[in-house]
Amino acid sequence: MKRRSFLASTTAVFGATLFSGAAPRIASAQTQPVSGGTLIWGHSETTQNLDMHQTGTASTGRVLQNVHNSIVTVDQDLNVIPMLAESFEQSDDGLTYTFRLRPGVKFHDGSEMTSADVKYSFERCANPDTGAVNFEVFNAVESIDTPDPLTVVVTLNQINAPFLSRLAENGAGVIMPEGSGDVQGETPIGAGPFRFVRREFGNEVELERFDDYWDGPAYLERVIAREIPEPTVRLTGLRTGELHMINDIPADRIGEIEDAGELQVVKWFPLNWDFVNLNHTFEPFQDARVRRAFDMIIDKEVLLEGALWGQGAVTASPSYPTSASFNADLVQRPQDIDGARALLEEAGYPPGSLDIVFKATTNYPYHIESAQILVEWFRMAGVNLTIEQLTWADWLSQCWVDRDFQMTMMNFFTLWEPDFLYYSLFNTVGAFNYRSISDPEIDALTEEARITVDPAERAEIYKAVQQRLFDEAHDIMLWFRNGSIGAQPSVGGLDTIVHPNGSNLNFHKVWLNA
Structure with a gap:
């Protein structure tokens, strides 16, 4: 179902390669790099702790990649x-x-x-x-x-x-x-192409070219990352010339921007993957039948159209689609409202007995839209779902650090390495296991993978981890999301900016034409 049809029919309230389609739509006026200038980047997220060892957010890592x-x-x-x-x-x-x-x-x-x-x-x-x-x-x-x-x-x-x-x-x-x-947490010091100058929390970060960089100085004199989570504001800043570049073009405007031909557009797949999180310390979610029922309530294809305008692809696995460890045999559970109601009743939760609070962060507007879409489906399944909107800092404090949530949604970037992905997120002691998942089988498999030297054998172990995650519905996998950058014609070197992990942005070889 296309998004327009979905919007017309629902009662919900809405507010293959790793790097593809990367050629800018407009050739820069000057093809040779130029030194100097300050690039103003409309960053779609807010930075947090600047200590690269301590930070767990891709938003901060995207800036610190250059430091x-x-x-x-x-x-x-x-x-x-x-x-x-x-x-x-x-x-x-x-x-x-x-x-x-x-x-x-x-x-x-x-x-x-x-x-x-x-x-x-x-x-x-x-x-x-x-x-x-x-x-x-x-x-x-x-x-x-x-x-x-x-x-x-x-x-x-x-x-x-x-x-x-x-x-x-x-x-x-x-x-x-x-x-x-x-x-490091306030004034990071590194050996990268740009030196940290200052940060106004929640507003902007300023970086300055480091002339003694071992791999040669950057072309740009400065990069200012203005933190603008609101997509429309970000796009307006680009179109008016206030910004030279933005990441995450609003999903519903990408086609329009490409057709207009006035700005450069870079797209790639995937940028990240999204999933719905269930807190395993919350009694209902300790029952796999409840977790599977919640998975069955969601139509992932329709949610992708409704919240992301189809800018991505559904997946039942969080592994990179080009990875040898990607389990291509997994298929999303189809939406089955009646089946979900029956499974919940079997688990002891008849219609109307479950009241769930969904905490979603405004840092990702499409998470808010996703949550709003889910409300109606969950009502149909007999579950009372209410939404609590959090700032990014509050989400990190409540959900990530304190694990004070019942249900939430998050996306992860840069987890191309399967140990980083599966051990960190799903092992009982993993640093990113904020859902408090504790599955002895997953623990054993992720430990076994660490001591398995043969890459093919290790890939099969990770495929087994994915199968277990799916069978137990520890989290609800949704989709891979496309990445996008919009830029003024004066920005050069955009073919070098996206890190191979699909998330980080490197400004070392980017330049501005006069």
Whole structure:
């Protein structure tokens, strides 16, 4: 059902490659890079804690991607390649990793990177007192040795097959100056192409070109990220020239902007995946029949049209669709209101007996629209669903940190690495397991995957994890969402801006024509 038909028929109130379609619609007036200028970016989200070890939000990571570099990174095919390390090697037994660092790498405070900084950064991330969201990456680390200023040797006490790929994300692999942890949350210091200047919380972040960047200075003199979660306001700023660039063009306006031909449009699939979360400490959701019933209430295709104007594709799995571990055999449960009512009654919840509060954040307007659509379907299934709208900061405080919610919705970016995805989100002790899921079978599988060296065997384990998640309906998977950027014709280098993970934006090779 197309969105127009859906809107007309419902009583609800509404307020394959990783990187495809990336060619801008308009050629820049000048094809050669130009140095100088300040790019004003309309950022669709609000930054939070600026400590790259502690932050769990892609909104903040998207900015800090330009401030920090990791010891290793990935290429367009998501293969791990050197970054701040000039080279790396793994021992035959898989227990020792040796990193040879690039000489002459400068931090924004003027100090030169050495092995002591790497040791400090890894140990800080691993330390429980730090509160790092990627602490478990270092669980198997036995020792970190620095035989000379440009060599780091990490020894594990057991095989951790995804160790290198987990370091390829800034969260775990970012290298900070030794002793800088206390200031990272407010004034981050890294070795990236841009230096942090200031932040007005909830308004904007200013970055300045770092001329001593090891990979050559950026073209832009400055980037100002203006935080504008409201899609229409963001688009208006672009069209009036107040903004040079925005991410997340409003889904209902992408076709119009492309047809007008006045702005550059970059699109890719996928940007992220969305799912409905059920708090497993809430008694009804401790029963798999209730969780499956809630899954059956939702028509994912219609919800995609209604909330996202079809800008994505439904999925029963959160794995990247190009990943070897993607379980293509999973198919979404079709909407079955009568079946859901029967399953709820079997679980002891007859019509009218369940009152559920759905907490949705205004940081993602399409989450609010999704929740509003769900109200009517849940009413039809005999469930009283009410919506509580939260700011992004309140959502993070209540749902993420305090786990004070019954039902919510969230999207995740940059989780291309399956250990990062499945261990962090679904293992009982995973740092991103804010739903309090505790499934011994998933725990065992995600631990087994970590010590399984053969990639094909490891992929099969993750497929089994996906099957278990689906069977138990621990969360309700919805869709992959498309990514989009709109820009003035004066912006060059847009073909370089999207990180291979589909989420982060890198301004190193972006420029402004006069």
